[in-house]
Amino acid sequence: MPGIDNQIITAVDQAWSKALSTVNNSRSQGSVSKTRSGWKTIRLFVSSTFHDFQYERDILVKKIFPHLKAWCLQHHLNFIEIDLRWGIVRGMDADAMIQSCMNEIDRCYEENVFPFFLCMLSQRIGWVPKPDEVSDRTRQHFQWIDGLSITEMEVVHGALRSRNHNAIFLLRDTAFINSLPDALKSVFVHSSSLNSYKAKKFRDVITQNFDETQIVNYYAKFSGDLDASGTPKLEGFEELLQDKVLNFFIQRFSEQYPKIEEGEDHDSIWASVKYEHEAFLKSEASLIGQLPVWDRPVENQMEFLHAKEYNSIYLLYAKSGSGKSSCLSVFLDAAIKHNPNISTFYHFTGALPNSTNIKNFLSRLGDFLKLNSKDIDNVSAIKDTICNLKYPVLIAVDAFDQMTEKNIAWIPGSVPSNVKIIITCGLESRVHQMIQQSYDGKCISKELITIDTHGKMRIITETLGKYNKTLDHQQMSLLLNKKSSNSYYWLSLACEELRVFGHFEMLTDKIKNLPDDLVEFQCQILERFEMEQKYEDLFITTLCLILTSKTGLLEVELLELLAEPPNLLPPDLRELKYPKTLPINKWSEIFRDIRPFLLPMGDVRGGRLKIYHKTFGQAIEKRYLTSNDSRMWFNKKLGDYFSKCSVLERKVEEYPYHLIDIQDWENLIIYLSNTDIIRLYYNTTYSKQLLELWSLVDPTFNKMADSYEDLTERLISTEFSEETFGNMLMLASMCNQIEKYETAKTVIEICKGDLFLVRNDSLVCTYHFTNAIAQYYYEFANSNISNNYALKYSLEAAYIATSSMYNDHAISTSNEITKLLMNFFYLQTDLALKQEAIYWRSKALETSGQSPVSAHDLDVFLSDAVHEDNNYQKEKHLDKCESIIKNNFSEDQLIQIKFNEVKGKYLLNQRRKREALKYFNDSLQIIETVFGKFHPKYHVMEALFNESKL
Numbered sequence: 001m002p003g004i005d006n007q008i009i010t011a012v013d014q015a016w017s018k019a020l021s022t023v024n025n026s027r028s029q030g031s032v033s034k035t036r037s038g039w040k041t042i043r044l045f046v047s048s049t050f051h052d053f054q055y056e057r058d059i060l061v062k063k064i065f066p067h068l069k070a071w072c073l074q075h076h077l078n079f080i081e082i083d084l085r086w087g088i089v090r091g092m093d094a095d096a097m098i099q100s101c102m103n104e105i106d107r108c109y110e111e112n113v114f115p116f117f118l119c120m121l122s123q124r125i126g127w128v129p130k131p132d133e134v135s136d137r138t139r140q141h142f143q144w145i146d147g148l149s150i151t152e153m154e155v156v157h158g159a160l161r162s163r164n165h166n167a168i169f170l171l172r173d174t175a176f177i178n179s180l181p182d183a184l185k186s187v188f189v190h191s192s193s194l195n196s197y198k199a200k201k202f203r204d205v206i207t208q209n210f211d212e213t214q215i216v217n218y219y220a221k222f223s224g225d226l227d228a229s230g231t232p233k234l235e236g237f238e239e240l241l242q243d244k245v246l247n248f249f250i251q252r253f254s255e256q257y258p259k260i261e262e263g264e265d266h267d268s269i270w271a272s273v274k275y276e277h278e279a280f281l282k283s284e285a286s287l288i289g290q291l292p293v294w295d296r297p298v299e300n301q302m303e304f305l306h307a308k309e310y311n312s313i314y315l316l317y318a319k320s321g322s323g324k325s326s327c328l329s330v331f332l333d334a335a336i337k338h339n340p341n342i343s344t345f346y347h348f349t350g351a352l353p354n355s356t357n358i359k360n361f362l363s364r365l366g367d368f369l370k371l372n373s374k375d376i377d378n379v380s381a382i383k384d385t386i387c388n389l390k391y392p393v394l395i396a397v398d399a400f401d402q403m404t405e406k407n408i409a410w411i412p413g414s415v416p417s418n419v420k421i422i423i424t425c426g427l428e429s430r431v432h433q434m435i436q437q438s439y440d441g442k443c444i445s446k447e448l449i450t451i452d453t454h455g456k457m458r459i460i461t462e463t464l465g466k467y468n469k470t471l472d473h474q475q476m477s478l479l480l481n482k483k484s485s486n487s488y489y490w491l492s493l494a495c496e497e498l499r500v501f502g503h504f505e506m507l508t509d510k511i512k513n514l515p516d517d518l519v520e521f522q523c524q525i526l527e528r529f530e531m532e533q534k535y536e537d538l539f540i541t542t543l544c545l546i547l548t549s550k551t552g553l554l555e556v557e558l559l560e561l562l563a564e565p566p567n568l569l570p571p572d573l574r575e576l577k578y579p580k581t582l583p584i585n586k587w588s589e590i591f592r593d594i595r596p597f598l599l600p601m602g603d604v605r606g607g608r609l610k611i612y613h614k615t616f617g618q619a620i621e622k623r624y625l626t627s628n629d630s631r632m633w634f635n636k637k638l639g640d641y642f643s644k645c646s647v648l649e650r651k652v653e654e655y656p657y658h659l660i661d662i663q664d665w666e667n668l669i670i671y672l673s674n675t676d677i678i679r680l681y682y683n684t685t686y687s688k689q690l691l692e693l694w695s696l697v698d699p700t701f702n703k704m705a706d707s708y709e710d711l712t713e714r715l716i717s718t719e720f721s722e723e724t725f726g727n728m729l730m731l732a733s734m735c736n737q738i739e740k741y742e743t744a745k746t747v748i749e750i751c752k753g754d755l756f757l758v759r760n761d762s763l764v765c766t767y768h769f770t771n772a773i774a775q776y777y778y779e780f781a782n783s784n785i786s787n788n789y790a791l792k793y794s795l796e797a798a799y800i801a802t803s804s805m806y807n808d809h810a811i812s813t814s815n816e817i818t819k820l821l822m823n824f825f826y827l828q829t830d831l832a833l834k835q836e837a838i839y840w841r842s843k844a845l846e847t848s849g850q851s852p853v854s855a856h857d858l859d860v861f862l863s864d865a866v867h868e869d870n871n872y873q874k875e876k877h878l879d880k881c882e883s884i885i886k887n888n889f890s891e892d893q894l895i896q897i898k899f900n901e902v903k904g905k906y907l908l909n910q911r912r913k914r915e916a917l918k919y920f921n922d923s924l925q926i927i928e929t930v931f932g933k934f935h936p937k938y939h940v941m942e943a944l945f946n947e948s949k950l
Contacts, residue, residue: 008194012201015147019156020205022144024163040257041555042072043108044249045082047154048120052188054231056120056170057083059238064245071250073647077257078556082108082584094129095138097150100585102142103592105158112256116249117158117167119151121206123174123189125198126151152202160209166256168248169206169215170241176234179221184232216244270367273352280351284329304444305339305394305420312415315432316424318448320614321489321518324424327448328398331422335394342392343368349399351599358405365395365410380892382410389419396422401429405929408435450486459488463495471498471507478511489613490518496596497525522619529593538562538582539590540624547620548634551653552599552610559587561641635661643667652680656693665697672697673707675715675727682730685894686737688931694738695934705735705743712747722760725751729763732770739936741778748774768798769813776820785827792833795821815856818844819863826867837867855895858884866902871910878903893926897937900926904944913948920945 046060065081072079082104108115126149139145145153159167177189190196207215218241220234227233304314318324325348332346345368347361354360359377366376369389375381386395400406400423408431415421425431427447436443451459460479464470471479479498484490494514501510515521526543533539545561546553553561559581597616598609611617625631639658645651659668671677672693681690694704708731715724728751735744748771758764772795779791799821802814822844825837844860858881865877881899889895904919924945927938 005193008197011147012194012198016201016205018146019144019148019152019160020209022156022161023209024161040076041078041080041111042116042253042257043080043082043111044068044116044118045105045108045154045158046118046120047151047158049124049126049151051231052122052124053120055227055234056172056241058227059241060118060245063238064242067242067246068249072253075253075257077253078554080556080559080581094133095135098129098134098138098142098145098153100588101150101154102157104584104588105154108158109162112166114162114164114166114256115158116252117164118170118245119155119159119167119206120170120172121151121199121203122172123177123196123199125149125190125195125202128198149198152198155202155206160205163209165211165214166252167210167214168245169210170245171203171206171215171217172237173217173219176220176222180232181222184222187232214248216241270364273364276352277346277348277355280348281329281332281346284325284348302335302338304422305335305342305392308417312417312420313411313435313443314420314422315435315443315445316422316448317427317429317432317445318424319427319487321487322448323451323488324448325398326488328396328422328424332394332396339392339394342394344394344396346396347398349397349402351398356402356404358403358407361397361403362407362410379407379409380889383412386410386419387412387414387416389416391418393419394422395419398424399426401425401431406431406434411435451488451491453480456480456485456491459491460495463492464499469499471511475508475511478508479514482511482514482516484516484518484521487518489615490521493521493525497528518615519618519622522616523623526619526623533593534589535586538586539593542590543594543620544624544630544634545638546594546598546609547611547617547625548631548658549610549638549654550657552608554608554650556581557641557650558582558609561637562587632662639664648676648680652677660693660696668693668697669703669707672704673711675711675730678730678734679727682734684733686931687734690734691738691935692932695932699934701738701740701936704738705740708735709743709746712750716750716754720754720757722758722763725754725758726760726763726766729766729770732774733766736770736773736777739777739781741774741781744770744774745778765802765813768801769816772798772817772820776824780827785824786829787833792824795824815844819856819859822860823863823867826863855889855892858889858895859898862899862902865906874906878906893930897923897926897930897941901941901944904948908944908948913950917945917948920948 044065046057048057050057061081061083065079069079105115105117108117128147128149129145131146134145142153142157144156148156158164177185180188190199218237220237223233223235225233316324316327328346332344335342336344345365347355347364349356349361362377362379362382366378366382369382369385371378371381371385386393406429411421423432423435432443432445436445457476457480460471460476479485479494482490482494485494494511497514498507498510501507515524529539530536541562542558545558562582563580594609597612599612611620625634635658638654639662642651642655642658645655656668656671659665659671672690678690681687691701694701697703712728712731715728718724728747732744732747732751735741735747748767751767755764755767758767775791775794779785779788785791795817799814799817802817818840822837822840825833825835825840828834828837841860841864845857861877861881861884865874865881868874868877882903885892885895885899900919900923904916904923907913907916907919920941923941924938927935927941931937
């Protein structure tokens with residue numbers, strides 16, 4: 001450029017030459033498509049100089065990003081923009097500013113592999129730190145930064161070095177400066193020759209290194225007005241920017257995170273979940289697992305996989321914080337590496353959202369075993385498949401005691417020698433004893449042994465050695481002699497506290513004063529964070545919100561929750577004055593400190609944050625939530641937030657439980673009476689979660705029945721639709737599930753008037769079935785079965801209606817009605833009617849015709865036993881049913897409840913109370929697991945149990 005000093009040109013070119021030398025030219029330019037499963041988080045980093053792009057940034061934040069956020073929500077993506085206008089604090093030194101920007105870009109790499117990056121550039125390049133303003137430590141970490149501005153550093157780190165295809169550059173035409181009055185030009189252009197050449201060089205680097213599809217050139221002009229802050233308003237580009245930016249990022253989001261539509265093949269879902277468990281395994285395969293804390297070194301544990309004389313189940317248990325997950329991870333890492341012929345499945349309970357759910361675990365295991373979609377979570381099918389495996393398989397489950405249900409029925413009583421199962425659990429849980437008792441063979445059962453002195457020294461030396469820190473002999477002895485140093489978790493915390501302690505001359509006293517109690521130690525760590533935090537109140541609020549949440553909080557949720565401004569201004573003025581989400585610089589400060597105590601940030605989490613170690617949660621409670629009022633305050637805050645949540649899945653996970661904690665029964669009833677919510681919980685057989693919530697409102701379920709009857713009246717007053725009709729049938733079915741048959745009948749009567757309008761076979765079928773159930777059990781409860789011709793005609797009409805429809809739902813419904821008819825005729829006093837039971841019995845068996853015996857057949861045989869008058873024949877029927885259940889339905893809990901009640905009642909009538917007690921007790925335990933203590937079935941069985949004890 002004419003007039004530019006050659007020294008300036010040389011210095012700028014050399015700075016860029018050094019930065020460009022770090023570009024990874026071998027890195028793939030293609031799209032990184034990440035398999036979708038659940039919610040993901042998109043972090044979009046905005047880079048530009050500040051004052052000259054104030055207007056464009058406002059357009060992005062107020063007009064373009066809301067569109068992106070709305071699109072993301074529809075596609076199960078959480079959108080977070082990283083706009084560091086809020087991140088640069090006045091007076092911040094060069095090191096802090098560089099670290100703040102680079103750390104946020106690193107977060108984008110972690111979350112999205114290639115950061116979603118937007119840069120705006122014109123004629124300013126921003127602040128260039130002087131060499132003496134940058135510390136050696138920062139320069140060592142970022143060796144290419146000398147001579148670059150902060151904005152240039154962001155582009156190099158976030159886009160250039162990785163050839164980032166997710167980056168877009170908005171280049172404002174320099175000619176727009178001519179439309180500005182002279183007094184305003186200094187906002188947009190710097191007069192120095194250094195700045196002019198750097199700005200041109202910066203633009204050239206971008207255009208030469210990125211595809212033309214990533215570059216948007218646009219022209220702007222001065223509108224003649226200033227905004228409220230005195231910034232010149234520009235015009236002439238808003239629509240272009242909106243179109244280009246939206247299209248670019250929507251395309252990139254779609255390519256990187258393709259949405260799995262409902263009904264699509266779910267292989268990719270399980271592949272994604274497996275990827276996240278694998279990431280957790282790698283993160284947990286730390287030093288502790290390499291130490292001889294098992295009964296032998298890890299490499300020797302490989303014998304378990306091959307030696308035929310070894311038993312097939314290995315149980316590893318220990319106290320919390322001892323390093324079980326790490327040990328298992330190191331073992332699995334080695335096993336997979338050295339035994340590629342062994343097909344390996346592993347599940348880390350608590351590592352991912354929903355990983356504690358037993359159904360989720362069984363579905364993953366069923367998918368691994370290649371079961372069809374119908375049987376993917378069927379315990380019997382999984383157990384049978386494991387028994388019949390012909391190739392070597394390793395199944396490993398970490399922290400099985402943290403599952404929502406300790407269902408071990410998937411483990412065969414006898415495991416073949418080619419299958420090995422490793423399970424870890426907490427010492428206090430006794431899960432290992434439960435498995436040992438149910439397994440036919442002898443399990444290998446080991447408690448994780450205490451880390452020996454050599455192992456502890458190795459952990460301390462290697463952990464501190466990463467940071468060039470060492471302890472002298474006295475300090476090492478003090479630390480090793482701490483009672484809690486046997487805990488890997490305590491030792492890790494201690495090493496971190498010593499690492500960040502800045503006064504070496506006081507280090508010995510620091511070690512002496514480390515608390516032995518793990519909770520107290522973490523309270524001390526929290527106290528340190530408070531002293532060091534710029535945003536102490538926000539830090540404390542963040543921890544309390546995460547702990548008080550039921551399933552953890554998404555990062556985007558926390559940013560909104562923490563942004564709530566003081567209530568000194570009315571809402572409209574607050575919105576103008578305060579951002580709607582917490583400024584990212586504040587969040588970065590908070591997240592930096594709490595991150596080590598959170599679950600690893602796996603992609604499946606979509607940014608969800610949850611306390612990892614339960615003792616850290618206890619420390620938060622002890623320090624901040626000392627009163628019930630404090631906890632309820634956070635429950636109220638979360639309840640208010642989730643009451644407005646538009647994502648129903650998240651609302652269901654959080655909202656009702658906060659209402660329960662603050663005992664807001666009125667709003668809980670309103671929530672539970674919303675058809676969209678009911679549909680999410682509804683299960684045709686038994687809607688356990690919904691009924692558990694209602695039981696807390698009213699254990700008698702009277703309020704639920706009244707509410708659903710009222711809701712039906714409101715639905716019928718709206719314009720008829722199949723959806724409305726289906727909703728009313730769902731309400732009637734729910735009333736049947738709680739044995740409120742009179743209410744169900746009332747709801748069905750209201751539906752009846754619209755039945756002729758329905759053209760959906762499935763809904764008609766459901767109507768007849770629900771009606772038949774309600775009428776039959778209502779009449780049965782009132783001893784009004786005998787010679788009830790109206791009920792007879794109703795049941796027969798239901799059978800005719802459903803049997804004339806040829807789909808799976810109708811056939812299943814028709815089968816159920818045949819059993820109702822059979823039982824109806826069994827109960828008649830009129831002999832002519834009683835004889836018809838034989839016809840309907842044969843009809844019921846005819847509809848099945850399955851081999852082996854189906855659950856439908858078993859129901860018929862059980863009815864034979866119930867209605868048999870001869871005790872000898874009755875007992876034969878019951879023995880037959882018991883044998884069928886043992887061989888074919890040992891995992892079907894509903895069948896077991898029904899059988900145990902019938903067998904128990906028979907034994908009770910025969911005055912064989914001790915025998916009856918066993919069956920009633922078994923049923924009580926199953927009912928508590930399946931339905932809960934609140935259900936009417938539990939109260940009936942409890943009464944029978946107590947009668948047997950008399």
